[in-house]
Amino acid sequence: MTDIFDELQWRGLVAQTTDEAALREALASGPVTVYCGFDPSAPSLHFGNFVQLSVLRRMQQAGHHVICLVGGSTGLIGDPKPDAERVLQDKDTIARSVERIQRLVGPLLDFEGDNAAELVNNLDWTAPLSALDFLRDVGQHFRVNQMIRKEAVARRLESEQGISYTEFSYQILQAMDYLELYRSRRCVLQIGGSDQWGNITAGVDLVHRVEGATVHALATPLLVDSEGRKFGKSEGNAVWLSADMTSPYAFYQYFLNVEDASVVTMLKALTDRTMDEIAELEKQVAEEPYRRTAQRTLAADVTTRVHGADATRSVQAASEALFGKGDLADLTEATLRDATTELAGADVPVGTPVVEALVATGLVESRNAARRVIGEGGASVNNVKVSDVEAVLAEGDFLHGVAAVLKRGRRNLAAARRA
Structure with a gap:
């Protein structure tokens, strides 16, 4: 790599820029100040935000000064959705x-150090x-005829619902951030996802109009799978970076299960x-x-970056133990809870026959099928084969008093959670 821009390009992190040649020259001629904004409309960042944080980190490692902006004011308004008005959140919720x-x-x-990153809140200059x-x-x-060309705004204007002045003003508020950071810190580069390009370039234009200065913008592509679906979404739920919203185990498993066609793209972008x-x-x-060496590498690297090395070792141990390559009893209660929460299962009391537990958890369709599986040696509890069709789940089978792990065959797992 000859410079940071080349590296970002190789890693697939450049979708578009305002002026590639000028940006390359600015990055090569000395440290620049770059910022990215993050929306606090949810109490956590998610997978898509991690892409931007990865770009900021690479910029910082290359010697550039980075600013992480949390939108305490823009979060009170909300970036317009293309299909409906947002429900405004109260100020205390956004502050939290x-x-x-x-x-x-x-x-x-x-x-920390001589080139420490900065964390700012745009409520400080907007309020x-x-x-x-x-x-x-x-x-x-700002010219209204330009503002209404933004895709989300245009779609809302064509709908019966229309768009409120509140949401229509969002792009002005975001543009103000760039102007403020240019004035106070000589920030000359904003990065963001390609879906934010209209808001980003509004800031570029505002700085030019008010200060007569040329500043830059860089948009990263939205990472998608082989079918064009955005990563970070699973049945409408984001993959959150906060452990209390997506557990480290679930986070690790998400990246472990990335398809072959996409894993190299994600290795480049995120590790x-x-x-x-x-x-x-x-x-x-x-x-x-x-x-699945690439997937294991991806999952370990990203989980370590977000949750730390100890959490990665714990979830790796859980993943191995669930499939018989470790002792489930050695897992901590928190890790066991996280792992079994991700499994299909059912609540069952102590003393439940294993036959009934296999049916209740969905591993088999009937009691006769459960007896047949046990008779053929294909059922286990906590990785211990069950050979007696009359066996029951004893107190000690519920690890940490939480759950017993049932298995049919090698790969079919379920959790019998203590009722």
Whole structure:
């Protein structure tokens, strides 16, 4: 790699820029200040935000100064959705989300040393601004005919519901962030997802109109699977970075189960693996896909980055133990809970016959099928084969008093959770 821009391109993290040649020159000629904004409309960051944090971290490692902006003011408004008006959240809820996100970002960037990252909240410069000052000093620089061309705005204007002035003003508020950071910190680069391009370029234009300065923008592509679906979504639920919203075990399993066609793309975008390392992993995907070496590497690297090495070791141990390569009794109660929560299962009391537990958890369709599986040696409780069709789940089978892990065959697992 000759510079940071080349690396970002190789890693598939450049979808578009305002002026590639000018941006390359700015990055190569000395440290620049770059920022990315994060929306606190939810109490956690998610997979898509992690992509942006990865770009910020690479920028910081290359010697550039990075700013992580949490939208305490923009979160009160909400970026317009293309299909419906947002339900506005109250100020206390947004404030709590801002605090949680600030804590979450801490381990993901370097906030110490000579080139420490900065964490800012746009409520600090938006709250003191009066409505008249906002309209006179900022609003005059925006043209409505340009604002309505934004895709989400255009779609809402075509709908019966229309769009409120509140949401329509969102792009002005976000543009103000760029102007403020340019004035106070000489920030000359904003990054964000390609779905935010309209808001990002609004800031570029505002800085140019007000200050006469040229600043830059870089959008990352939305990572999608082989069928064009966005990563980070599973049945409508985001993969959160906060452990209390997506457990470290579920987080690890998500990346462990990435399809072969997408794993190399994600290794490039989300890990620090070198070109040679990724080339070797790509070769293994092609020649020995059943080993899932690339997926294991991806899951371990990303989980360690977000949750720490100890959490990764715990979830790896749980993953191995569930499939008979470790002792389930050695798992901590928290890890066991996380792991069994991800399994299909049912609540059953102590003393429940294993035959009935197999049916209740959905591993078999009937008692006769359960007896047949046990008779053929295909059922186990906590990785111990069950040979007696009259066996029951004893007190000690519920590990940590939480759950017993039932298995049919090698790969079919379920959790009998203590009722």
